[in-house]
Amino acid sequence: MEVHGTPTGDQLAGAEVLYVWDHRFADLAAVLRRADRLRWVHAASVGVNRLICPELAERGITLTNSRGVFDVSIAEWVLAATLSFIKGFPRTLALQREHTWQYRTTGRLAGKRAAVVGTGSIGRAIADRLSRLDVQVTLVGRTAGADQTFGAVRGSDDLLSVATDVDMLVAAVPLTAATTGLIDAEVLAALGPAGFVVNIGRGPTVVESELIEALQTGTVAGAALDVFEVEPLPADSPLWSMPNVLVSPHMSGDYVGFEVDMMGVFVDNLRRWLRGDQLHNIVDPDFGYVRG
Amino acid sequence: MEVHGTPTGDQLAGAEVLYVWDHRFADLAAVLRRADRLRWVHAASVGVNRLICPELAERGITLTNSRGVFDVSIAEWVLAATLSFIKGFPRTLALQREHTWQYRTTGRLAGKRAAVVGTGSIGRAIADRLSRLDVQVTLVGRTAGADQTFGAVRGSDDLLSVATDVDMLVAAVPLTAATTGLIDAEVLAALGPAGFVVNIGRGPTVVESELIEALQTGTVAGAALDVFEVEPLPADSPLWSMPNVLVSPHMSGDYVGFEVDMMGVFVDNLRRWLRGDQLHNIVDPDFGYVRG
Numbered sequence: 284m285e286v287h288g289t290p291t292g293d294q295l296a297g298a299e300v301l302y303v304w305d306h307r308f309a310d311l312a313a314v315l316r317r318a319d320r321l322r323w324v325h326a327a328s329v330g331v332n333r334l335i336c337p338e339l340a341e342r343g344i345t346l347t348n349s350r351g352v353f354d355v356s357i358a359e360w361v362l363a364a365t366l367s368f369i370k371g372f373p374r375t376l377a378l379q380r381e382h383t384w385q386y387r388t389t390g391r392l393a394g395k396r397a398a399v400v401g402t403g404s405i406g407r408a409i410a411d412r413l414s415r416l417d418v419q420v421t422l423v424g425r426t427a428g429a430d431q432t433f434g435a436v437r438g439s440d441d442l443l444s445v446a447t448d449v450d451m452l453v454a455a456v457p458l459t460a461a462t463t464g465l466i467d468a469e470v471l472a473a474l475g476p477a478g479f480v481v482n483i484g485r486g487p488t489v490v491e492s493e494l495i496e497a498l499q500t501g502t503v504a505g506a507a508l509d510v511f512e513v514e515p516l517p518a519d520s521p522l523w524s525m526p527n528v529l530v531s532p533h534m535s536g537d538y539v540g541f542e543v544d545m546m547g548v549f550v551d552n553l554r555r556w557l558r559g560d561q562l563h564n565i566v567d568p569d570f571g572y573v574r575g
Numbered sequence: 576m577e578v579h580g581t582p583t584g585d586q587l588a589g590a591e592v593l594y595v596w597d598h599r600f601a602d603l604a605a606v607l608r609r610a611d612r613l614r615w616v617h618a619a620s621v622g623v624n625r626l627i628c629p630e631l632a633e634r635g636i637t638l639t640n641s642r643g644v645f646d647v648s649i650a651e652w653v654l655a656a657t658l659s660f661i662k663g664f665p666r667t668l669a670l671q672r673e674h675t676w677q678y679r680t681t682g683r684l685a686g687k688r689a690a691v692v693g694t695g696s697i698g699r700a701i702a703d704r705l706s707r708l709d710v711q712v713t714l715v716g717r718t719a720g721a722d723q724t725f726g727a728v729r730g731s732d733d734l735l736s737v738a739t740d741v742d743m744l745v746a747a748v749p750l751t752a753a754t755t756g757l758i759d760a761e762v763l764a765a766l767g768p769a770g771f772v773v774n775i776g777r778g779p780t781v782v783e784s785e786l787i788e789a790l791q792t793g794t795v796a797g798a799a800l801d802v803f804e805v806e807p808l809p810a811d812s813p814l815w816s817m818p819n820v821l822v823s824p825h826m827s828g829d830y831v832g833f834e835v836d837m838m839g840v841f842v843d844n845l846r847r848w849l850r851g852d853q854l855h856n857i858v859d860p861d862f863g864y865v866r867g
Contacts, residue, residue, distance in 0.1 A: 359661075364664075373668055384806075384808060386829075515676035530667075
């Protein structure tokens with residue numbers, strides 16, 4: 284049954300499986316209390332911060348997400364935003380609007396150093412593609428450790444030291460207690476005046492007021508943001524008017540046809556469910572994301 | 576001796592080596608007639624179309640260029656322009672100026688098909704980086720043949736058929752008789768309404784009036800142009816105002832510090848010259864570029 288908005292008791296009666304289409308849906312706890320047969324909730328998103336609630340563990344309800352669908356599109360968006368910044372495209376387009384031919388020299392991506400915060404499939408896809416373009420990538424995770432692909436993962440408690448050594452910082456983490464406010468004034472100061480910040484995860488990972496100040500004072504050079512503390516970004520946010528900022532309306536992962544691929548992830552899991560097999564992409568509710 | 580503008584007879588007296596700094600310099604034939612001891616001309620550019628003249632071969636004067644210096648920067652510029660187009664950044668920036676949050680879905684680069692016209696070091700660097708991002712690349716050269724890196728090179732006499740099969744067409748060729756007007760209305764029609772055109776070589780490779788019409792009528796989807804038939808691009812060119820076109824002022828290769836690297840190419844060759852060794856990057860004046 285397809286439901287728009289919060290489902291009614293009648294609509295929930297007998298339902299065992301709930302597919303949550305809208306990543307902004309935040310009423311799951313209330314729904315669970317009115318759906319006593321519900322066993323499985325699938326999210327049509329990767330970030331599930333709005334769905335995490337004590338009722339999931341208490342009732343033994345499985346939560347799965349759409350991990351994997353957005354890896355390539357988001358990684359390409361990060362490359363697009365970074366290359367556009369390095370090559371000065373916003374300025375080139377501004378000069379083009381004035382029909383002004385103004386030659387400048389710009390930068391190169393190859394040889395730059397990046398830290399990608401987030402070791403999930405999206406963070407890894409970003410790190411992989413930056414590496415393919417000869418960027419030196421440091422992967423940052425919840426805890427430090429060895430890594431098959433990238434040699435090592437640095438722990439996020441070491442972020443300040445990592446930020447000192449890189450030219451760009453990409454946030455690709457789920458929103459959890461540990462990642463809220465992770466990128467703050469101190470980290471931005473460590474990144475430094477040539478530094479570039481990218482956030483494609485969830486807005487509150489970056490302390491927005493501190494980022495705005497860092498951008499205004501030249502503490503960092505620029506930012507590409509697809510997510511914000513409040514979405515839609517309020518019309519009076521200073522971010523809109525900053526020439527060194529790309530404001531993107533939470534769309535970095537959404538390519539033409541993504542809904543079909545996302546439904547494919549659900550259908551594959553539904554087949555497993557009907558066969559009684561283990562589901563893919565099970566979110567650990569204590570961590571707030573798919574582990575391992 | 577450093578000379579601004581066209582050198583005088585006194586300035587040329589006794590000179591054996593001429594370093595041409597400005598790629599727009601077009602008086603070489605006249606200079607050669609007044610410099611009877613000149614043996615070697617080095618160009619601080621890769622394209623040398625303005626320097627080719629019968630006097631070079633008649634006098635046995637060696638012409639070398641700066642092949643290699645711009646490979647990475649231009650290849651990255653092509654990625655930047657292509658990804659920016661696919662991800663809809665010009666529209667995102669336009670909406671940002673209006674403080675408008677407007678969610679859209681965009682595209683993915685991976686899996687797309689590209690033809691790169693030009694088998695020199697720049698064309699190969701572009702083809703290589705597109706391949707690294709999972710683009711299927713067809714390399715197009717003067718003549719068809721086998722290729723160690725890309726399996727095969729298609730001949731430019733086959734361009735119409737190649738254009739039919741790809742999503743994007745990148746021109747990275749020197750300006751010669753054979754490449755002038757190579758990309759015309761017929762090729763653009765073959766590329767088709769989703770097609771994207773990039774030119775980083777020399778303007779006259781693309782028939783500009785036919786490209787403008789193709790862009791206006793939707794025969795092709797968009798273009799990123801760093802070179803034009805007339806540079807600076809005249810203020811009344813329709814290209815300036817097209818939302819599906821990036822107008823860049825002949826700067827795709829010029830990164831901060833490129834002058835130092837370019838001088839390095841010359842100094843390396845100067846050492847060879849003084850030792851009597853074979854020079855690098857010798858342009859074949861019959862072809863207008865460095866062969867092999």
